[in-house]
Amino acid sequence: MTRIAFLGLGDIGARMARRVVAAGFDLSAWNRTASRAQQFAASLPSGSTGRVVPTPGEAVRGAEVVISCLSTSADVMAMLGAHPAMLDEVAPNAVWVDCTSGDPPTSRKLAADLAARGVAFMDAPVSGGTSGAEQGTLTVMCGGDSATVSRVQPVLASFAGKIVHCGPVGAGDAVKAVNNALLAVSIWSAAEGLAGLRKAGVAPQVALDVINASSGRSNATMTLIPQRVLTRAFPRTFRLALLDKDVAIAAAFLRDQAVPSPVVQLAAELMRLSHAALGDAADHVEAVQLVERWSGTEIA
């Protein structure tokens, strides 16, 4: 049975790891905060092929595939720095799949460090949210060589509905960052438009009826705003801090590519401001509340 190490049992990581166990893989999981690891262990059915271990070194020992899903690439590096012996435990022919929504330069550095030890690396950020992870329908964006993507395909299939090989190491991170920049722009611009319409006396539900049958529709107008803003539910599934990080990666990526990108650069600034105003625990859709504050109206 293929041995898998899973590092990082956060909102999405824990759900992905549960899918890996449900697919019958032999999984050793680790999380920095032990209480979260214990919660994950308690969620596994008895007699399952998954367990939690107290150190990342123990998790990766003997694993054929190491999956990490931390907040940022810098956190992956920090984990390696905090546990210097763990890399010695990674088998030379193993594959390291980083499902963190990371940044391309750090992924390329990590790939080079691991290659020096004979370990293949692939950046493999995901989209589809916590519900997609639960249902096993995530989209995985892979950056690496085709042989590596093929080797880990059966493991990725346990939580993915779609696996796309985007290009060399860093390409998955870049596609993910651009996708999330589009998400930030669509949430923010929809909130501005709906706030203005609300002030002019058009109910948001009425405006969305039109927009969602017209060319301005997006995931923000079709799903996020109806389900989370109009209801005032604002569930916490994907932290604004993480979207802020993603849009900053997209902005840096576009600057590196010498693409004039005023909209994405501004979106990065707006996400930074929203994150600073609303705090680390806020959900990404709560950014709408800043538009509401600034405009003195509620989108409801």
Ligand code: NDP
């Ligand atoms: P969470 O904030 O819920 O969890 C973050 C995880 O990273 C925790 O396990 C945390 O450990 C760990 N971590 C952070 N820093 C370190 C560190 N320095 N050393 C060791 N562990 C660390 O994030 P999510 O699970 O929501 O997201 C994980 C990744 O997936 C992110 O890159 C995010 O952008 C991406 N993503 C998330 C989606 C979502 O809907 N939530 C959707 C698509 C992508 P601890 O518990 O100790 O804090």
